[in-house]
Amino acid sequence: MPHAIESRTIDMLAGVDTGTQIPITTIEGARPGPSLGLIAGNHGYEYPPILALQKLRGQIDPAKLAGTVRMLHVANMPSFLGRTVYFSPVDGKNLNRVYPGRNILYPRVDRDQIVKQGTGLADITDFFGRQIGEVRAPFDGVVLYIVATPPITKDQPVACLGAPRQAPRNID
Numbered sequence: 722m723p724h725a726i727e728s729r730t731i732d733m734l735a736g737v738d739t740g741t742q743i744p745i746t747t748i749e750g751a752r753p754g755p756s757l758g759l760i761a762g763n764h765g766y767e768y769p770p771i772l773a774l775q776k777l778r779g780q781i782d783p784a785k786l787a788g789t790v791r792m793l794h795v796a797n798m799p800s801f802l803g804r805t806v807y808f809s810p811v812d813g814k815n816l817n818r819v820y821p822g823r824n825i826l827y828p829r830v831d832r833d834q835i836v837k838q839g840t841g842l843a844d845i846t847d848f849f850g851r852q853i854g855e856v857r858a859p860f861d862g863v864v865l866y867i868v869a870t871p872p873i874t875k876d877q878p879v880a881c882l883g884a885p886r887q888a889p890r891n892i893d
């Protein structure tokens with residue numbers, strides 16, 4: 722397996738704001754394994770985690786690593802550059818309070834799949850991978866959609882089933 726350290730920036734295109742860049746590092750290990758994501762700089766004026774990731778980057782040897790480490794060095798670059806503590810100087814929001822979702826959804830079915838009542842449609846875990854729930858089909862039907870962006874919040878619809886007016890016919 723090729724192993725390497727790559728550092729670059731991700732361009733965040735201008736939207737309602739002027740856009741920015743986010744510095745990241747990806748360390749691909751020599752052997753397969755889990756992925757670890759590390760995020761610093763949600764609050765741009767809190768330097769220790771930012772410095773910790775920069776230090777950690779030089780201490781990981783990809784040749785000895787199993788899996789992947791992804792570092793996001795400064796999540797809120799406008800806050801970092803603007804020297805604001807908690808709130809972005811662009812929109813006045815606290816990045817730590819606007820991440821979507823509190824749990825992770827793992828779909829077990831695809832769109833258009835025909836499912837029986839009680840079929841498991843998806844598993845729900847917390848951010849540490851502990852299973853905290855399961856979504857089951859309330860009736861026989863066809864999966865019309867299933868949420869593809871894993872972070873979810875409580876009470877959010879995650880799938881839609883359609884019940885055909887009549888059972889699908891086999892065409893011979």
Ligand SMILES: [Zn+2]
Binds near residue numbers: 763764767
């Ligand atoms: Zn903070």
